[in-house]
Amino acid sequence: MIVDDQQATVAFLYNPAAYGESGPVEAIETHISRIFLVGQRAYKIKRAVKLPYVDFSTPALRLAACEKEVELNSRTAPGLYLGVRRVTREAGGELAFDGSGELVDAAIEMVRFDQSKLLDRMAVGGELTPALMTDVARMIVRYHRGAPEVHKGSGSSNLAGVLAINEAGFATSHVFEQAEIKAFTGIFRTALARHCELLDRRETAGKIRRCHGDLHLRNICLFDGEPRLFDCIEFNDQIASIDVLYDLAFLLMDLWHRGFPELANL
Missing domain, CATH: 3.90.1200 (Aminoglycoside 3'-phosphotransferase; Chain: A, domain 2)
Incomplete structure (x- = not known):
């Protein structure tokens, strides 16, 4: 079940300027996440869903899940996970990374690796x-x-x-x-x-x-x-x-x- 509107976040993350980049942004989607590939980085967000086995229905829950994912995976993939970025809505209505405004989403920042190495x-x-x-x-x-x-x-x-x-x-x-x-x-x-x-x-x-x-x-x-x-x-x-x-x-x-x-x- 989809429980809130992430369209603004998705649009923000599709914009290379959000990362200070000029190159294209590629996206990979799964049933509970979206990954945006740009430059040498990958940014992963949790889809706003509520299912029998997972609840990402609020920005706070998604932020907590991102923080836990980084904590757990850093033990088995050192150097791959760089941290969590808060997506905030600023005074003018625009979205930003780690601003002072309201939390609207969270993204995990990772090193982008060669997909052929999966x-x-x-x-x-x-x-x-x-x-x-x-x-x-x-x-x-x-x-x-x-x-x-x-x-x-x-x-x-x-x-x-x-x-x-x-x-x-x-x-x-x-x-x-x-x-x-x-x-x-x-x-x-x-x-x-x-x-x-x-x-x-x-x-x-x-x-x-x-x-x-x-x-x-x-x-x-x-x-x-x-x-x-x-x-x-x-x-x-x-x-x-x-x-x-x-x-x-x-x-x-x-x-x-x-x-x-x-x-x-x-």
Whole structure:
């Protein structure tokens, strides 16, 4: 659900003069964000939406989410995230970065990197090598080992919560029919029941941690020659507070889907 009008912000960010640039501004859109590419920088805003799993319905909520995104991702992609810029409405009605007027939006400022260095693009180009994926695996291990443990219920109840969010998300889309959603949900819950005991043991052993939450190939890039995780789930701690193997499963699923089972196994 769209909850407020961001047209003024979008127009402002499409104007290269807003950044002190003269070159063109390119835009990338997802279901919950917009990214504006200009010069050597990228600026990301949260779409003004309210969904079962995310609430960006006010400027204050979007600012808080931007600040949290920078904080979390700076740990796994040092140097990529530069900070948060407040978008304000000044006395004459014009918008500005970090002015003294009313807050109308917030943008994350990032270093613009070569899109061909996204691992999903590298997969399409046949550039994923065993050596690179070994480096990626070691980086993920270091990240998971340093991530804080979360003990807020059993391992099976944790994953049940994720399935409930997924079901609610499916219900807001037009991709699947209601009968398909019901079938998916039934399959998921049957599998969950089969693995409850193992999931509970893993929670007791500290395997549920504050993870990335969206660890597919497009959210890993080569930056300064090193693989970096970015664009983690910052807007919903429940989605990202998961078993470390569930976090890793995003990457394995993506590799299998793209025809690289041997790299997934590696």
